[in-house]
């Protein structure tokens with residue numbers, strides 16, 4: 001046994017070395033690690049680090065998965081487990097009106113074409129379970145820990161975990177969410193602003209079937225979305241000014257339900273809460289650069305968009321598909337997956353889509369969360385015109401699907 005007076009050799013434990021280290025086992029990190037492992041098998045060493053994998057939120061948060069995202073999940077083997085829990089969206093209606101209007105006029109409507117739903121709704125928890133299952137089947141190594149240090153060298157980057165463990169990799173992927181520690185450690189600034197809106201989110205039970213219909217009501221305070229879930233349940237994303245949202249959350253349950261009924265209306269019968277009610281500030285922010293030496297930012301670590309169009313995770317899965325494709329191409333040629341050329345190609349492929357989608361969603365939100373009468377009339381006219389123009393509708397649907405020509409292979413359902 002050692003006594004305190006004996007000299008102690010202070011040796012730092014050696015770093016473990018990987019080809020790729022992914023920080024963050026949220027949907028983006030899990031999907032990326034699975035896609036690369038599936039394509040490369042034993043030809044790549046990859047690890048996923050997260051302080052608390054499988055964090056659950058009690059069937060509150062939901063995601064709308066565009067067809068391109070669904071194809072990616074099918075490809076990496078996560079869709080089979082999720083499909084029985086996912087609700088297809090068969091139609092989407094966009095209406096404009098005021099909270100107490102008995103009937104709100106439908107301005108624009110999209111219907112599923114053939115057997116391809118417009119999107120699928122799923123609980124975020126179920127998506128993460130399906131992705132964790134796929135990653136485990138593929139043998140992705142997971143390490144419990146939080147990345148708290150980053151040093152990029154010429155051939156490798158070294159990530160230090162909070163407990164002091166050091167991990168080295170040729171490519172570090174920051175999939176550590178909107179408050180990405182790695183983005184800060186790499187000194188990458190973000191641009192954006194708070195939208196002065198809070199999204200109130202809850203799961204609602206109703207008496208009648210929703211028939212797979214999603215609705216977006218543009219109310220003066222902001223958009224109010226009703227998104228169908230399996231069974232007689234819908235998810236709501238209810239936008240209000242932050243002070244109004246706080247006042248609503250402070251109400252007794254029956255008073256909150258009455259406020260909800262004004263917005264949801266009683267078309268699906270009596271409503272009740274099927275989850276807790278939570279509020280999220282809506283911000284709009286993206287990283288000035290998506291890359292740094294030996295580092296790529298992925299999904300929410302690179303951009304956070306308004307939940308208006310439910311595109312947050314879809315944009316993130318588009319990053320996943322693009323980065324996985326570049327990285328696998330390099331690895332197959334025996335080249336370095338984290339070199340400057342690979343990272344630059346990823347940034348070129350993703351930045352325009354992300355910045356244009358982010359600005360588009362912010363602009364839509366500003367135009368619709370506005371009660372100025374002439375603007376209201378103009379936007380309603382614009383929506384009705386789009387509704388009658390089949391090519392314009394097809395273009396909007398293809399854009400939302402995210403799997404058009406030029407899209408990365410995984411989004412088109414093709415192998416890497």
Ligand SMILES: Cc1cc2nc3c(=O)[nH]c(=O)nc-3n(C[C@H](O)[C@H](O)[C@H](O)COP(=O)(O)OP(=O)(O)OC[C@H]3O[C@@H](n4cnc5c(N)ncnc54)[C@H](O)[C@@H]3O)c2cc1C
Pocket residue numbers: 023024025026027028029049050051052053054055061062063064065124145146147148175176177178181182199201237280298299300301307309310311312313314315316
């Ligand atoms: C109210 C609301 C509604 C939304 N609705 C939709 C919708 O309908 N459709 C849609 O597509 N998107 C939606 N989104 C957005 C969507 O939830 C996010 O885009 C998605 O969760 C991002 O996934 P991610 O993997 O990038 O990050 P996250 O899901 O945030 O995961 C990040 C992971 O990183 C881990 N981590 C954190 N710090 C560290 C660290 N230092 N080291 C290692 N790991 C770390 C965390 O534990 C976590 O597991 C919504 C978001 C909100 C807030």
